[in-house]
Amino acid sequence: MAKVEKCSCGDDEAVLLERLVEIISSFKTKPGALIPVLQATQSLFGYIPQEAILKISEILNEPLHKVYGVITFYSFFSLKPRGKYLIRVCLGTACYVQGANEIVTALKQQLNIEIGETTPDKLFTLDVGRCFGACGLAPIIMVNDDVHQFVKPSGVKKILGAYKKNKEVNQEEET
Numbered sequence: 001m002a003k004v005e006k007c008s009c010g011d012d013e014a015v016l017l018e019r020l021v022e023i024i025s026s027f028k029t030k031p032g033a034l035i036p037v038l039q040a041t042q043s044l045f046g047y048i049p050q051e052a053i054l055k056i057s058e059i060l061n062e063p064l065h066k067v068y069g070v071i072t073f074y075s076f077f078s079l080k081p082r083g084k085y086l087i088r089v090c091l092g093t094a095c096y097v098q099g100a101n102e103i104v105t106a107l108k109q110q111l112n113i114e115i116g117e118t119t120p121d122k123l124f125t126l127d128v129g130r131c132f133g134a135c136g137l138a139p140i141i142m143v144n145d146d147v148h149q150f151v152k153p154s155g156v157k158k159i160l161g162a163y164k165k166n167k168e169v170n171q172e173e174e175t
């Protein structure tokens with residue numbers, strides 16, 4: 001798996017795109033290059049921009065529909081910029097029965113966004129998924145890799161607050 005840390009040095013997308021071209025070129029002769037290149041792209045930009053898709057298709061000589069097909073098949077990949085924290089609410093049967101829909105409603109109200117959208121401060125993206133394999137802990141939500149179990153709509157504010165606080169702490173560290 002390609003490991004490329006997302007750049008936090010303020011590079012604009014043109015610079016990142018140049019870097020991506022180097023990465024794609026280094027994979028060019030390797031079989032099965034498409035997925036590692038997409039992983040590298042996602043890590044570099046935080047999502048997969050249109051320009052990157054065109055470069056990947058051109059350099060790896062893969063048809064555009066195939067590149068899009070892979071991107072849309074794997075939930076890890078995103079065609080839109082995501083927030084620092086990706087919140088995914090499980091809407092599988094066990095979670096749904098335990099009130100996952102009310103959690104989605106609470107999150108939408110708290111964040112003032114719809115499913116698939118990102119908050120203007122780029123902190124949170126809201127998404128839903130199907131059975132995360134922890135039905136005994138239903139209802140659950142995941143925030144990046146953190147699992148929150150037995151979540152209640154009334155507990156959503158507290159969960160979000162912990163991540164917002166984390167941002168404030170990081171900002172204080174940076175100043």
Ligand code: FES
Nearest residue numbers: 090092095132134
């Ligand atoms: S249904 Fe939510 S974890 Fe299985």
